[in-house]
Amino acid sequence: MNKIKNLFKKTIGPKLYNKFISVVINLLGVKTLTLNTFEDAKLFYKHSMVFKQNTYNKIESKIVLHYHAIEKGFLHKNFRYRFGEDRVRDLIKLLSLDVIRQNSKKSQIASAYLAICKYYEKHESENVDISDFYKLEDYKLFKKMVTLNMTVIKDWESGSYFNAVHRDFKDFSRSRKSVRNFKEDKVSLDTIEKVIELAKNAPSVCNRQPTKVYYLENKDKIDRILNIQGGLTGYTKEINQMFVVVADRNYFYSIGERNQLYIDGGLFIMNLLYALHYYKVAACPAHWGHPIEKDKEILEVIPLLESEKVLCIIPIGFPADSFKTTLSLRRENDEILKIV
Template identity: 25%
Template sequence: MVRYIRYSSSVYYSPHDLKRLEAALFFYYHKIEKALSLPIVKPLFGLGYIENTLKLVEQWVQLTGDYDAVVFRGAYSALVSYKSHVGQSLQKSNPKIYERLEQLIFEYERPDIDLNLGGTLEIHNENLTTNNRIQKFEELIRQRHSVRVFTEKHIPDEEIYNAVKLAQHTPSVCNRQCWHVHVFTSDKDKTKILQHQNGNRGFGHLADRVLLITADLKCFFTSGERQQPSIDAGMFAMSLILSFEAMGIASCCLNLNLNAGKESAFRKTALLSKWEKPIMLIVIGYPPKSLKVAVSARKSIESLLSFRDLNN
């Protein structure tokens, strides 16, 4: 709780802290693209969000000068989409904001900005048959098991890079993407990290890499969001292990349920920033051709699925 209060953006916020500024900009500009993707898009909407987005984009440019950052390009493109949607209605109802919007778009225009990075995207589902998709997904999700035996074959960095890139498609609150993946490779580092975790005995030492998933508390703005770091980074971890599975890389998640004292020792070993929340470890490696995995039987579907009707 103390860490959340101290290091999330719920109490302390300053645009000079670029991580906080980036999260705030994602937060506000996402409201625009989200509104543009609704079944019914109002002719004019979101003046509050627009003002904040304009202010944050200006701050971003002033403080970083980074026109290449995804957050800048996404926000810029979302503002262009917004302007083309609201056009005349905004000009008539709020000429001041319209002018600011127009000026910002003009001033920050760059020839290489891909306007598809913000706003909305048109997708077509008719080419993918539902059968094909579900079959592939079912295969992938049924074939994944927590693996606790690995070969000595080394995983190239590029494979990890590709898996993380795929896992980035995980949804997150307002697209804030709080997650971070730390990869430990040397035997010394892997041992140092794994000794803080009690569930890897008998197999952790066989892993080619030890991954630590963390969440950045600066991405969160209210006390109500206090569980969100674990939710978003947890979902990311799920995508990551499925990506690894699809690439033939086996994995086993390892809990980091540490009490305050143990977490503090772990932080020191992993050299974590104060605003990084450790979520879980994942050990990965190539699996042998044949191996045994724990069955880990699933509960009956009836015990966890309820179709509810609150009026009866």
């Protein structure tokens, strides 16, 4: 083989030979990337709940999607009666399934039964009729399944929300919540600099630090981005400051690292949220799980590099004098920790 290589190199010359080898390596790389990406797509198609809800985990995932939307509906200062009718209809069907009723004590199913019952009770207490999509017999069934003695929301005062930021890490971590109600007063650039200084302690592969943060306080641009993202409807009026967190693909050198930007970016985002909380700045991370068309839309608002992938937008600010956060019950350890 070496003799053939040397003969070929001698025939076409070292410069052309090296260029040829570079082209071959790139073509092989494209082939490998395509195959790996195709395998990723196959697994996502097979195991995500996007295309089929044919396993318990997929059904649970859809239930979580719906019940958390109900929780968030309770956060608005002016409660919108009969909100989320389609979600409620779907949730009623899912929570009536035998496989779900048999798992009623699992954290997320228990949270769903609690939320759907609180939804009914809120309307009943205000004499708002919802019997056209949520019947009394369904409520009675779900009420029997409730195992949590909690509310779906928690009320806060701005003066007490940050009480645990200088306690031990356990209390500090538990005290951070997603806040959607902000004062008009803006967080200073000096504080923002301190937040980034702390957040950048996050680990990254080989310390490459691919994550960048775009800071916005232009209300028009913020509103345009919120409209593209679409997950904070009803709260946009109070949002006057925002981070857009991106990861730069330039920092990854192997095909095996094709998803590393999400790992490094996720680590940075969590550290950023903790840093904001430490400096008594409220925040609400809003995911950017969108198709490529949304990535193109945001390019019309802020000058991202082509190599940069948006990972998350984070409205920030000082919390309102009084506000609410969702229960967002965490899973039990035995649902997460698998000892092998």
